[in-house]
Each structure stands twice: as C-alpha cells, then as structure tokens.
Amino acid sequence: MPKTLAEKILSRVAARDAKAGDLVIAPVSRVMVHDSVIDAVIAGLRDLGKERVWNTTKVAVFVDHAAPAPTPVVADSHRVLREWVRAQGIATFYDAGEGVCHQIMVEEGYCEPGTVIVGSDSHSNSYGAVGAFGAGMGATDVAVALALGRTWLRVPESIKVTFTGRPRRGVTMKDAIMRVVREIGTDGARYACVEFHGAGSLPQGDRITLAGMTTEMGAKAGIVVATPEAPDWLYPDRGAAYANEVTVDLSTLEPQIAVPPRVDQVVDVSAAVGQPVDVVFLGSCTNGRLVDMRQAVAVLRGRRVSPEVRLEVVPSSRRQFEDAMADGTLLALSAAGAVIGSSGCGPCLGRTGGVLAGQEICLSTANRNYRGRMGSPDASIFIGSPYVAAVAALTSVIDDPRPYLEADDEEFDALVARRRLERAGRGAASVRSGDRSRELMVAAARIGVAAEIDD
Amino acid sequence: MSRAWVFGDDLDTDQIVPGRYAPFMVGQDKFHTYAFCDARPGFAKEVRPGDVLVGGENFGCGSSREYAVAALKKHGIGGIVAKNFARIFFRNCINLGIPVLESAEALAVVHDGDAVTLDLALGLLRAPAGEARLRPLAPFAQEILAAGGVVAYLREHGDFPPVV
Numbered sequence: 372m373p374k375t376l377a378e379k380i381l382s383r384v385a386a387r388d389a390k391a392g393d394l395v396i397a398p399v400s401r402v403m404v405h406d407s408v409i410d411a412v413i414a415g416l417r418d419l420g421k422e423r424v425w426n427t428t429k430v431a432v433f434v435d436h437a438a439p440a441p442t443p444v445v446a447d448s449h450r451v452l453r454e455w456v457r458a459q460g461i462a463t464f465y466d467a468g469e470g471v472c473h474q475i476m477v478e479e480g481y482c483e484p485g486t487v488i489v490g491s492d493s494h495s496n497s498y499g500a501v502g503a504f505g506a507g508m509g510a511t512d513v514a515v516a517l518a519l520g521r522t523w524l525r526v527p528e529s530i531k532v533t534f535t536g537r538p539r540r541g542v543t544m545k546d547a548i549m550r551v552v553r554e555i556g557t558d559g560a561r562y563a564c565v566e567f568h569g570a571g572s573l574p575q576g577d578r579i580t581l582a583g584m585t586t587e588m589g590a591k592a593g594i595v596v597a598t599p600e601a602p603d604w605l606y607p608d609r610g611a612a613y614a615n616e617v618t619v620d621l622s623t624l625e626p627q628i629a630v631p632p633r634v635d636q637v638v639d640v641s642a643a644v645g646q647p648v649d650v651v652f653l654g655s656c657t658n659g660r661l662v663d664m665r666q667a668v669a670v671l672r673g674r675r676v677s678p679e680v681r682l683e684v685v686p687s688s689r690r691q692f693e694d695a696m697a698d699g700t701l702l703a704l705s706a707a708g709a710v711i712g713s714s715g716c717g718p719c720l721g722r723t724g725g726v727l728a729g730q731e732i733c734l735s736t737a738n739r740n741y742r743g744r745m746g747s748p749d750a751s752i753f754i755g756s757p758y759v760a761a762v763a764a765l766t767s768v769i770d771d772p773r774p775y776l777e778a779d780d781e782e783f784d785a786l787v788a789r790r791r792l793e794r795a796g797r798g799a800a801s802v803r804s805g806d807r808s809r810e811l812m813v814a815a816a817r818i819g820v821a822a823e824i825d826d
Numbered sequence: 827m828s829r830a831w832v833f834g835d836d837l838d839t840d841q842i843v844p845g846r847y848a849p850f851m852v853g854q855d856k857f858h859t860y861a862f863c864d865a866r867p868g869f870a871k872e873v874r875p876g877d878v879l880v881g882g883e884n885f886g887c888g889s890s891r892e893y894a895v896a897a898l899k900k901h902g903i904g905g906i907v908a909k910n911f912a913r914i915f916f917r918n919c920i921n922l923g924i925p926v927l928e929s930a931e932a933l934a935v936v937h938d939g940d941a942v943t944l945d946l947a948l949g950l951l952r953a954p955a956g957e958a959r960l961r962p963l964a965p966f967a968q969e970i971l972a973a974g975g976v977v978a979y980l981r982e983h984g985d986f987p988p989v990v
Contacts, residue, residue, distance in 0.1 A: 394966050394989040411892060418977045493890040509892035509918040515976055523986055558884040562913050591913055
C-alpha cells in the first residue's frame with residue numbers, strides 16, 4: 372500500500388506496517404517541555420512513580436511562555452523548573468530570554484527528521500518544518516513520554532496541501548497558510564496530518580510558519596515534504612490516499628487577514644482596509660524571525676510608527692535577536708518607535724509583555740486570535756503577515772502592504788499621511804522623542820539596513 | 827440516573843475553565859469550582875458525580891491545557907458524548923479516565939437537564955426521548971479507562987496496553 376508521510380514515519384518508528392486508523396506505540400526521539408505546564412508534568416511523573424526521565428539527553432526544557440517571570444507566582448514555578456532540570460541532569464535547557472521553544476527546537480537541530488517528537492505545547496506541529504512528526508499533548512501524556520520514551524498514537528489520515536507558483540512581492544507564506552486555514556477551517560484537519568507539497572525548498576522559517584499553523588486546523592501534525600534536512604526515505608509514496616486535497620496558487624494570492632475571534636475567519640486584505648489598529652505585535656514562533664523583522668523594516672523605510680499605535684517586537688530566539696542586532700534591523704525598529712522585548716512568546720498568549728486592554732485592537736503576526744488570547748477578553752486581534760503588521764504600525768490602520776513597497780518616497784509619505792488622516796479620532800496619541808530617532812536611523816543605515824532592505 | 831448537560835459545537839477549553847482560573851492562578855483546590863463559570867453559570871454547584879456532558883462537533887477544542895479535563899474529573903463527570911472531539915482533549919480525557927464517546931445522534935435525542943443513563947457496555951446513551959448509539963472505543967482506550975486513567979494503568983502494568 373502506498374504510504375503518506377505520516378504512515379511512513381509511524382511505520383518506521385513503530386517497526387510495523389502502519390496505516391491510517393491503526394494504533395501504534397511510537398518511540399519518541401525527543402520530548403519538549405516548557406514552563407507553563409511544568410508543575411503538572413512533574414506531578415504526573417511523581418504519580419507514575421518515576422523519579423527520573425527515561426533519557427536525559429533526549430529531553431529539552433524551555434522557559435518561554437511567561438518569561439522573564441511577570442509575577443512572583445510564575446517566578447516560583449520557574450524556580451521549581453530549574454531545580455527539577457538540575458536534579459534530573461538535563462543539559463538541553465533554555466532559560467528565559469533564549470526564545471520560543473519551537474524556534475529553538477528547529478533552528479538548533481533538536482528535531483530529527485522522520486522521528487516522533489512529543490511536545491507540551493499545541494504548536495509542537497512546528498517540527499514538521501524539517502520533516503519530524505511533532506505532536507502537541509497534555510501534561511499527563513508528556514509525563515508518560517518522559518517516563519517511558521514512548522507514546523501512543525492513532526495513525527492520522529492525511530490532507531495534501533500543494534503550493535504552486537511564486538508569491539508576488541509583499542505576499543508571504545503566512546498569507547499562504549492563512550489561505551489554507553480559510554479553506555480547511557479550524558477543525559477541518561482534526562486528528563489529521565497536513566502534508567505540504569511544493570514547500571520543501573522554502574527557507575526554514577517559512578516552513579515553521581506552515582507547519583506550526585496546522586494546529587489551527589485541529590491537526591495532529593503538519594509535515595513539509597522534501598526538505599533539505601529530510602533523509603532519502605522520507606517522502607510520501609505516489610498513489611498514497613488523502614482525506615482531502617487543497618491547492619493554493621501563490622502567484623495570485625492576496626495578503627490575508629484573520630478577523631477576530633476566529634483563525635479561520637480569513638479575508639483578502641482588501642476587505643479589511645481602513646480597520647483601525649492600536650497595537651501591533653511582531654513576533655511569535657509563527658513570525659518572529661530575522662526575515663520577518665526585515666520585512667517590517669522594508670515597509671517602514673526609516674519612518675516613525677503612527678502616534679496612535681504601539682509596536683512591540685519580540686524576536687523568536689536569541690539567535691534571531693542577535694542576527695537582527697548585528698545587521699541593524701533591531702536598531703531600525705527601535706528608531707521607528709518599537710518596544711523590543713526579550714526573545715520568547717511575548718504577549719502572544721497574554722501572559723507577559725504588552726498584553727491588551729479592553730476595547731484595544733491588535734494586529735498580530737502570531738497564530739491565534741481567540742477572545743482573551745492576548746489579554747483582555749474585550750480586546751480584538753487581527754492576524755496578518757509582518758508586511759501587513761508594519762503598515763498597520765505606520766498608518767494605524769490595516770492596509771495592503773504592496774503599494775507601500777512599490778511607491779517612491781513622495782508617494783509613500785502621501786499614502787501614509789492619507790491613511791493616518793482617514794483614521795478618525797480613535798486611540799490615545801502618545802508623544803515620542805523625535806530627534807534621537809533620526810540619529811539612530813542614520814546609524815542603522817550605516818551598518819547596512821534601513822531603506823534598502825530587500826526581503 | 828444522571829443528568830445530561832448539553833452544549834453545542836466547538837466548545838473550547840476556555841469555556842470549560844477560563845484561562846484566568848488556571849490552577850496556577852487560583853490554586854489546585856479551587857480551579858474546578860470555575861468550571862463553565864462563563865458558559866454555564868451554576869454548573870459547578872449543580873453538577874453531580876456521574877453526570878454526562880453532551881456536545882456537537884469539535885468538543886474540547888482550543889488549548890492543550892489538561893486542567894480543563896482535570897476540572898471535569900474533579901466533578902466526577904461520568905462521560906462525554908459528542909459528535910466528535912478535538913484531539914488533545916480526547917487524549918487528555920482517556921488519560922485522566924473520563925469516557926469520551928462519539929455519537930452522531932446524541933444531540934438530537936438528548937435535551938439539557940434530561941435524566942440519562944450512560945451504558946458503556948452496550949454502547950448506548952438512554953434519554954427520555956430515545957437512545958443514542960455510541961461509537962465503540964478502541965480496546966486500547968477501554969483498558970486505560972477501566973484502570974481509571976493512563977497513570978493508574980501504567981502503575982499497575984508498567985507499560986501501555988497491547989495495540990491490535
């Protein structure tokens with residue numbers, strides 16, 4: 372029987388001929404645990420009567436969800452986590468400020484392609500960016516995996532998503548995956564594995580964006596076919612059976628916007644033009660990498676963000692943070708008025724950083740816009756690409772980023788001025804120091820970023 | 827006899843226990859008292875051990891947070907019957923020992939507040955207006971549930987049940 376990628380991986384790790392619907396016991400190549408569930412995981416291990424994890428070299432622990440600790444209660448929980456890591460002798464430990472677990476798991480090479488990885492976070496699907504079967508699970512499942520080095524899985528059916536063509540300038544793979552979510556819906560991939568075709572040669576960051584967001588369709592895993600990291604055997608067979616197939620032509624794709632409070636309530640940007648925005652969040656495992664920050668800088672062109680908007684930038688890992696520091700991207704963002712947060716989840720899940728007030732409207736580059744996700748249940752969250760985020764920061768409204776990327780300087784400033792003017796009387800204007808930013812922009816330009824950045 | 831609590835489609839974990847009442851926010855001994863506090867005020871006071879939750883599509887969607895299921899367990903929920911379940915919620919229920927059963931017809935037969943009987947052996951949910959057939963669980967999941975959850979099962983047997 373021809374096999375999907377999920378069937379191939381699970382057959383291999385479980386050492387049996389596994390097809391969709393079968394139950395398998397799968398050895399895991401790694402278990403990922405983060406700060407927000409550590410108490411329950413430690414309790415689970417204790418209840419299991421297991422003092423030690425099955426293999427200290429295959430466990431990765433992160434402090435990222437509420438980091439650095441925003442309250443004494445969270446700080447206590449982090450302390451318990453650090454003591455546990457030390458007592459267990461786990462070397463793969465990333466403390467507050469190192470970044471989002473998923474970004475580090477992929478970029479530091481902890482995700483072995485073709486293996487099963489259990490993570491304590493629902494976005495553990497991200498490991499499919501390099502061909503690993505990453506599945507998010509609850510605390511007890513994670514404790515069991517830590518104790519036994521194995522987990523149980525029902526072999527999922529697969530949904531084949533094929534990308535064709537190349538996106539136009541100003542359109543990204545974030546827009547592409549939002550288009551897919553729009554098509555499939557928040558539960559259209561429930562229990563399934565989303566298999567991405569035509570995306571294997573994309574940069575690793577784009578592949579993380581794709582795989583991670585399969586969670587928003589209810590998927591058990593999301594795996595990119597034919598990545599550079601994948602071994603030869605890791606490909607789906609011709610003739611494999613799929614539960615559903617979706618094709619997205621990137622060449623005609625418009626920038627996409629998810630409208631609160633559903634991730635699958637997605638529209639072309641043209642339907643959201645003029646929507647006022649108070650806060651812009653650029654970050655998360657979905658879009659917090661150097662390339663995302665550079666896209667924002669390319670839009671900003673050295674201008675300050677709108678006085679109506681607060682822009683918060685949170686690089687997804689220390690590596691991304693430092694790369695963005697070294698090439699002047701962070702300087703350019705700071706000079707534009709951004710708050711730069713330490714690497715981690717930031718305000719994405721409303722635990723730390725710039726959480727939202729009631730009635731505030733946010734444009735976020737992250738992955739979820741449920742009610743209350745980023746703070747007040749009375750805030751609203753739109754989701755878009757880094758280009759859209761930068762335009763929203765600049766103009767205080769949602770707009771199509773493409774004209775901004777094409778315009779000459781004069782047209783650009785006219786466009787920004789018009790959009791700012793059209794936003795009638797909302798938000799609290801804040802006064803920012805204007806003079807120093809000019810010096811900083813010059814410094815940024817000197818190290819080679821700013822206006823000339825090409826994404 | 828137990829009472830049926832009927833919900834609709836896409837019941838998410840934040841409706842079961844809102845994130846602001848997570849155990850680390852309000853304490854391990856209290857979080858379950860906030861079960862359905864927004865979605866169904868009064869639930870935590872009125873629910874009795876053995877009561878059955880009935881829902882539509884994608885029951886338990888949203889986060890991977892296990893405390894939503896733990897809260898239901900603390901209230902002694904006898905089982906959940908829905909058209910289908912979100913995957914992490916489904917696993918969490920099996921792991922913590924709450925029977926989760928798919929039924930295409932339960933919503934049509936059962937009304938909120940009905941006195942119902944959940945017959946796991948026969949795979950039926952009986953209500954005054956009729957019976958809903960339940961899709962049988964895999965023997966693997968049945969064994970874990972019979973032990974009272976995966977931790978109890980593993981403590982007793984040292985390994986997972988055999989897979990067929």
